[in-house]
Amino acid sequence: MNDALHLHYFVDGDDFTRAGEASANVKKTLRQIGVSPDAIRRVAIVLYEGEINMVIHANGGVIDVDIAPDQITMVLKDTGKGIADIELAMKEGYSTAPEEVRSLGFGAGMGLSNMKKYSDEMKIESTVNVGTTVTMKVNLS
Amino acid sequence: MTIGDIKNILGCKVICCEERLDAEINTACGSDMMSDVLAFVKDQSCLLTGLVNPQVVRTADMMDMHCVIFVRGKMPDESMIELARERGITLMSTGYRMFTACGKLWENGLRGGN
Numbered sequence A: 001m002n003d004a005l006h007l008h009y010f011v012d013g014d015d016f017t018r019a020g021e022a023s024a025n026v027k028k029t030l031r032q033i034g035v036s037p038d039a040i041r042r043v044a045i046v047l048y049e050g051e052i053n054m055v056i057h058a059n060g061g062v063i064d065v066d067i068a069p070d071q072i073t074m075v076l077k078d079t080g081k082g083i084a085d086i087e088l089a090m091k092e093g094y095s096t097a098p099e100e101v102r103s104l105g106f107g108a109g110m111g112l113s114n115m116k117k118y119s120d121e122m123k124i125e126s127t128v129n130v131g132t133t134v135t136m137k138v139n140l141s
Numbered sequence B: 001m002t003i004g005d006i007k008n009i010l011g012c013k014v015i016c017c018e019e020r021l022d023a024e025i026n027t028a029c030g031s032d033m034m035s036d037v038l039a040f041v042k043d044q045s046c047l048l049t050g051l052v053n054p055q056v057v058r059t060a061d062m063m064d065m066h067c068v069i070f071v072r073g074k075m076p077d078e079s080m081i082e083l084a085r086e087r088g089i090t091l092m093s094t095g096y097r098m099f100t101a102c103g104k105l106w107e108n109g110l111r112g113g114n
């Protein structure tokens, strides 16, 4: 595999139809450089969940992905409304998504726990009315 | 069974990627909630859904699925078809409702997997 590779994306918070474009691009890149299918699947799921959250719960933001030989690090940063109680937000089934989000197929309150499950490390930093930064790592070995 | 077998069983109209009807489908799932597909699906390679928006195709792509079937005769728009084409995901539409569509596939031996 190549040396460390860095990918940067802007996620438009007003365009639900394009949410997931960054994740799809990362997935394609990982496939091209020959990352294992299992790691690709895990990165795809956690990144897509995070990207969707940035669009439905915040106003979009930026995603940075670092691909090192042994580990993929994803940082999702938004300047949305923030998460007041992170422990509560992590609970399966907890969601503040409005009905309109549910009618789009999201808002079951499964995303954050899914991100935790499929990443090897996850950290959420959030300040109400300032924004949220989610950092996730997936090991490649 | 193959995507082509599913097409015959459900009387599907093929919307795109018809050249991939030979692809093997081992297990399938049915859901209108993409959240649940992302959280509970493992190796199911076919999704039946009544939801029609681009995130259906994106979710299927993230889960490495080969085929999406819209129930109740629903049809995706051009932007969704384009997304699916780029990703090589076969889109089909059946007139059956979710319960009946899943039941017919089950009856013919297709299972839900783990």
Ligand SMILES: Nc1ncnc2c1ncn2[C@@H]1O[C@H](COP(=O)(O)OP(=O)(O)OP(=O)(O)O)[C@@H](O)[C@H]1O
Binding pocket: A049, A053, A054, A057, A058, A078, A080, A081, A082, A083, A089, A090, A094, A095, A096, A097, A105, A106, A107, A108, A109, A110, A111, A112, A113, A132, B035, B036
């Ligand atoms: N980036 C974010 N900014 C603000 N709030 C967030 C953010 N991400 C998650 N949350 C809050 O945490 C809750 C739980 O998030 P989670 O992803 O687990 O579920 P969901 O997005 O509501 O539904 P699902 O992910 O199943 O579609 C959300 O409903 C929301 O209140």
Ligand SMILES: [Mg+2]
Binding pocket: A049, A052, A053, A107, A110, A111, A112
């Ligand atoms: Mg979510």
